[in-house]
Amino acid sequence: MRVCYLIQSHKNLEQIYRLVSTIKKSSPDSLVILSHNSSGSDLDIARLNDMSGVQVFFGPGGRGDFSIVQGYFDAINYLFSQNINFDWLINLSGQDYPTQPLSQIEKFLATTHYDGFLEYFQVFSQESHWSLREGHTRYCYKYTKNQLLGKIPEWTKELLTPIKTVNYIQPFFRINLAYGMVGIKNHTPFHENFICYGGSFFCTLSRKCIEYVYDFYKSNPEIIIYYRNVCVSDESFIQTILINSRLFNLCNDNKFYFDFSGSRHGRPRYLTTHDYPSLAQSHIHFARKFDINQDRKILDMLDSRILATSQVSSCNANSS
Structure with a gap:
């Protein structure tokens, strides 16, 4: 089984290099696609060329518009156009980090009966995680x-x-x-058989889910045009396409830890060493967000947990 990790980044270069390195050390056979917005910082490609299975793209970035969704589908287009083998796609930002060995996460994915892990809720309903006003402001x-x-x-x-x-x-x-x-x-495309769903952009999806959303993306230009012109399309597009299909067994849990307490403008707060007990819970796969300039030690603590198992596995393989 092979997992593709898609990282969309724009700043904190040392942290980006560290994230890619940690993923490749913990999962040597994985594919990492790094989609970097160079307007925020200049990436040193040479530091990444030494690692196999790492593909770098450069593209426009932005918050609130369709650019992050476009970057996601540009990466998917690369996977399919190059006939690259993968079983799961996990998307991250450059400020995210694993919280446990990737071998454990990948073992979990290899045996799960779910087709995907993502947060979702009906936007225009009482179950929404946002106020009804917020939902209408975003998507109407x-x-x-x-x-x-x-x-x-x-x-x-x-x-x-x-x-x-x-x-x-x-x-x-x-x-x-x-x-x-x-x-x-503006008018929306939603009705009783095509409901607007919302949730975190960050998710873990099986190949068959990725194939479906990619086919939908290519075959429904009117929906794409609509989502290109809303606010925060990345927190609705994938959920809306997958849930309305009724084709997949989806877990309403994206396996991410984030904390919006005291946050402003839709940004989760930066995590520190004080958050480690929460991050170390077995059902948490990734967390966001981190800033190496504010707290480097939390990444050191996570690396100790992530890489210890990888190093043991490597030693066992070499001795067999």
């Missing part, structure tokens, strides 16, 4: 990037928060300071 408006809003520094956005009051007093347009976007009320 057609958005465009606003150059003026996009150039506003983060600290200035806090001062401009009162501007968002306009979103609460009329239904015709929305201003999103976090993503620098303006939206106009």
Whole structure:
């Protein structure tokens, strides 16, 4: 069995190199696809060429728009166009990290009866993890990037928060300071047989799930056009396509740990050594997000856990 790890990154180069290295040490036969937004930082390809099974792409990045979804499907297109063998695809950001040996995760995937692991919920319902207003604001408006809003520094956005009051007093347009976007009320493609689902972008999907979403992506241009113009399409597109198909046995658990307590603008807080007991739980496969400049020790602690088993396995293989 072979797992493909797709990493979409944009900053903290040392952390990116470390993540790729840890994955390859813990799972030597895996394939790593690194999709890097070079506008944030320049990647040193030479540091990655020494590792086999690592493919690097460069592409545009962005928050809130379709670019991250496009990068996901560009990677899938590469896998299928090159006839690359894989059984599961796990997507990560450059600020994510495994929390246990990949051999254990891959053994779990080899024996599971599920076809995929992802968080999902109906967006326009009481079960939604977001408010109904948030769901409508994201997916019932057609958005465009606003150059003026996009150039506003983060600290200035806090001062401009009162501007968002306009979103609460009329239904015709929305201003999103976090993503620098303006939206106009729009029709949606959803109905009782095609429900809008939401959830975390980060998931673990079997090859047959990937084949289905890729075929859907190529065959339904009107849905793609719709999702290209909403806000935060990455937190709805894959869920909506897979759940509405009713073809797969999907576990409503993406096996990720993240903590949004005290967070702002939809970003989970950075994890530290204090979070290690939570990260070490056996049902957690990955966590986000980390910053090596804020707390390097937590990655050292995770590496000790991840690589210890890999090193033992390597020693056993060499002695047999």
